[in-house]
Amino acid sequence: xxxxxxxxxxxxxxxxxxxxxxxxxxxxxxxxxxxxxxxxxxxxxxxxxxxxxxxxxxxxxxxxxxxxxxxxxxxxxxxxxxxxxxxxxxxxxxxxxxxxxxxxxxxxxxxxxxxxxxxxxxxxxxxxxxxxxxxxxxxxxxxxxxxxxxxxxxxxxxxxxxxxxxxxxxxxxxxxxxxxxxxxxxxxxxxxxxxxxxxxxxxxxxxxxxxxxxxxxxxxxxxxxxxxxxxxxxxxxxxxxxxxxxxxxxxxxxxxxxxxxxxxxxxxxxxxxxxxxxxxxxxxxxxxxxxxxxxxxxxxxxxxxxxxxxxxxxxxxxxxxxxxxxxxxxxxxxxxxxxxxxxxxxxxxxxxxxxxxxxxxxxxxxxxxxxxxxxxxxxxxxxxxxxxxxxxxxxxxxxxxxxxxxxxxxxxxxxxxxxxxxxxxxxxxxxxxxxxxxxxxxxxxxxxxxxxx
Numbered sequence: 278x279x280x281x282x283x284x285x286x287x288x289x290x291x292x293x294x295x296x297x298x299x300x301x302x303x304x305x306x307x308x309x310x311x312x313x314x315x316x317x318x319x320x321x322x323x324x325x326x327x328x329x330x331x332x333x334x335x336x337x338x339x340x341x342x343x344x345x346x347x348x349x350x351x352x353x354x355x356x357x358x359x360x361x362x363x364x365x366x367x368x369x370x371x372x373x374x375x376x377x378x379x380x381x382x383x384x385x386x387x388x389x390x391x392x393x394x395x396x397x398x399x400x401x402x403x404x405x406x407x408x409x410x411x412x413x414x415x416x417x418x419x420x421x422x423x424x425x426x427x428x429x430x431x432x433x434x435x436x437x438x439x440x441x442x443x444x445x446x447x448x449x450x451x452x453x454x455x456x457x458x459x460x461x462x463x464x465x466x467x468x469x470x471x472x473x474x475x476x477x478x479x480x481x482x483x484x485x486x487x488x489x490x491x492x493x494x495x496x497x498x499x500x501x502x503x504x505x506x507x508x509x510x511x512x513x514x515x516x517x518x519x520x521x522x523x524x525x526x527x528x529x530x531x532x533x534x535x536x537x538x539x540x541x542x543x544x545x546x547x548x549x550x551x552x553x554x555x556x557x558x559x560x561x562x563x564x565x566x567x568x569x570x571x572x573x574x575x576x577x578x579x580x581x582x583x584x585x586x587x588x589x590x591x592x593x594x595x596x597x598x599x600x601x602x603x604x605x606x607x608x609x610x611x612x613x614x615x616x617x618x619x620x621x622x623x624x625x626x627x628x629x630x631x632x633x634x635x636x637x638x639x640x641x642x643x644x645x646x647x648x649x650x651x652x653x654x655x656x657x658x659x660x661x662x663x664x665x666x667x668x669x670x671x672x673x674x675x676x677x678x679x680x681x682x683x684x685x686x687x688x689x690x691x692x693x694x695x696x697x698x699x700x701x702x703x704x705x706x707x708x709x710x711x712x713x714x715x716x717x718x719x720x721x722x723x724x725x726x727x728x729x730x
Contacts, residue, residue: 370399370407383506418511461671469574472507478573481723485544491536493569514561534692536568546703549579553675555682581709595634610670621660632696641687
């Protein structure tokens with residue numbers, strides 16, 4: 278039996294091997310953390326690299342989970358988060374016999390007759406699927422994203438390992454309680470398995486960003502898309518990381534950063550929609566220096582009340598209005614926040630919102646110390662421990678993750694913009710009820726399931 282024949286089957290032994298590898302990784306962290314609790318010194322950096330190497334060979338959600346949790350502050354010790362942030366899949370893409378059978382299961386026995394050309398080799402491999410380049414009979418080039426087999430079962434198994442790891446860590450550290458974070462990750466990962474949902478998200482973003490000339494959204498090919506196959510127009514361009522590594526002038530960097538800001542926050546402040554995965558691999562830069570968005574699996578919908586809370590907190594930070602800040606945290610879903618806890622959260626908010634409150638052109642991190650964010654996070658973490666900890670609401674997870682992820686990209690781009698004016702332009706006509714109405718209309722047009730109804 279060929280290798281890819283084996284991969285296409287959900288074998289008992291294959292599942293056991295995966296469980297052993299992921300359990301070994303999780304168990305290793307747990308043992309070391311427990312040892313540290315009783316005074317046994319460990320080399321976290323070395324162990325974190327070992328963990329990355331173990332998980333990096335596992336296709337599927339464990340890699341996706343690792344990338345997600347690496348951007349959520351204090352869900353794991355810093356050493357582990359740093360290593361997991363660099364995690365990439367080193368497992369090879371599935372072979373042609375797998376692809377052929379997979380395409381047949383999605384489009385029928387005559388699936389090849391629907392394409393003029395279809396590449397046997399994957400153009401890209403990711404955590405939940407791989408992409409093939411193809412040519413339609415009308416001359417249009419397309420990207421076919423094909424999901425790996427048995428991802429639903431794999432997601433379930435890997436999430437159980439993550440739950441165990443989080444529970445073990447937070448017996449030792451109660452600063453940020455992650456119960457709601459875990460629930461949010463479960464829902465978002467399960468949604469990412471449904472390519473019909475992602476297709477709807479793609480339609481939604483095409484609608485929300487239709488007038489933004491600096492942003493390119495792939496065109497969905499509806500008749501060649503299913504729950505496990507997503508077919509879109511092929512977009513030619515350089516990966517964002519490659520573009521940065523090869524060198525960008527200041528005008529190019531600022532243009533890309535402005536497009537990034539617009540692509541993320543126009544949907545949020547105008548429609549209550551956030552894209553939760555600002556991963557470097559999700560962007561291309563084309564020959565016109567336009568920003569091309571590639572992945573629409575991790576999307577969350579918010580009520581206007583939550584979005585207004587984000588705006589209110591920014592204003593509270595700018596005007597030192599504690600009453601408004603408290604109201605904003607309540608709008609987000611934080612419960613029973615003491616004055617001491619709120620003061621600590623405000624210190625973090627002042628750091629994150631600083632670019633939006635200063636009416637001047639500046640870098641996203643206007644400080645010569647590259648570790649200032651890390652130092653402040655450690656200070657906040659210690660303060661929250663002393664006040665009994667805090668439970669972030671589920672609604673907060675992707676917004677916080679997006680802010681941190683985008684901040685990192687703006688830093689890598691070395692962009693210098695007046696972030697305050699970009700923000701004020703977005704929110705100048707904000708109206709909570711109008712957002713709710715526009716959101717409902719856009720979601721209906723895009724045929725996106727509305728979780729708020």
